[in-house]
Amino acid sequence: TLFRSVIGEESETSEPVSEPAPVEYEYEIDIAPYLKYICPDDADEYALLVNYDHRLTGEYIPGDLKETDWTRKDRDKIKLRENCVMALDAFLKEAALNGVTDVSVTSGYRSYSYQKWLFAYYVEQHQSKFATREECEEYVMTFSCREGCSEHQTGLALDMHNLPAADEAFADTASYAWLSANAHRFGFILRFPKGKEDITGISYEPWHYRFVGREAATIIYENNLTLEEYVEIYYPSSADWN
DSSP states (O other): OOSOOOTTOOOTTOOOOOOOOOOOOOOSSOOGGGHHHHSOTTGGGGGOOOBTTBOOOTTOOOTTEEEOTTBOTTSOOOEEEHHHHHHHHHHHHHHHHTTOOSOEEEEOOOOHHHHHHHHHHHHHHHGGGSSSHHHHHHHHTTTSOOTTSOGGGGTOEEEEESSSSOOGGGGGSHHHHHHHHHGGGGTEEEEEOTTOHHHHSSOOEEEEEEEOOHHHHHHHHHTTOOHHHHHHHHOTTGGGTO
């Protein structure tokens, strides 16, 4: 696994968190075929933290990428890791049975080289607003990561919404309300929540979800944590590993 589990050990700097209670939610779909994906045996692997302090190399490519049928129709088939694809399938089928039928996936796995191109593209798009390139890059870093620092490279992160383009306005929709309240039941978290920008380093993104497995997602959701905070509590030595 990518992280050594230290669940049960106490951290001097961490706040206490509550463990998830037994799942009482009654799924509308038949959840049984999906449970092995939503609750993977190798759950630690899906807590992989990627940001400016925890980077991936250009050689990192997930070995189990699969296409998701929930790709928006104007996009080429988007790929995610297999557990993420299957958990997402359960998530959005359940969402449809609860009236959320207008959400689709607009972004998933991105290679190191593509992320490098994308970051440079955004810098060029916004350069005229800033006196220096450095200032522009600092601005772009709040919504698009440099290569190796984007968790899209893990194949566990995806963007999904019902707008022509990703926008904070998605947070005002009924679809977002249901997704954000139920994502943890399928192993997903809202990766860049509002009010946590100083921790994640990324602006609020109501469209960006990350698969971590149901147990971790439930802890994160019920304790209002970010993935950074979760990893600090449960994997305190991980900061020294890369």
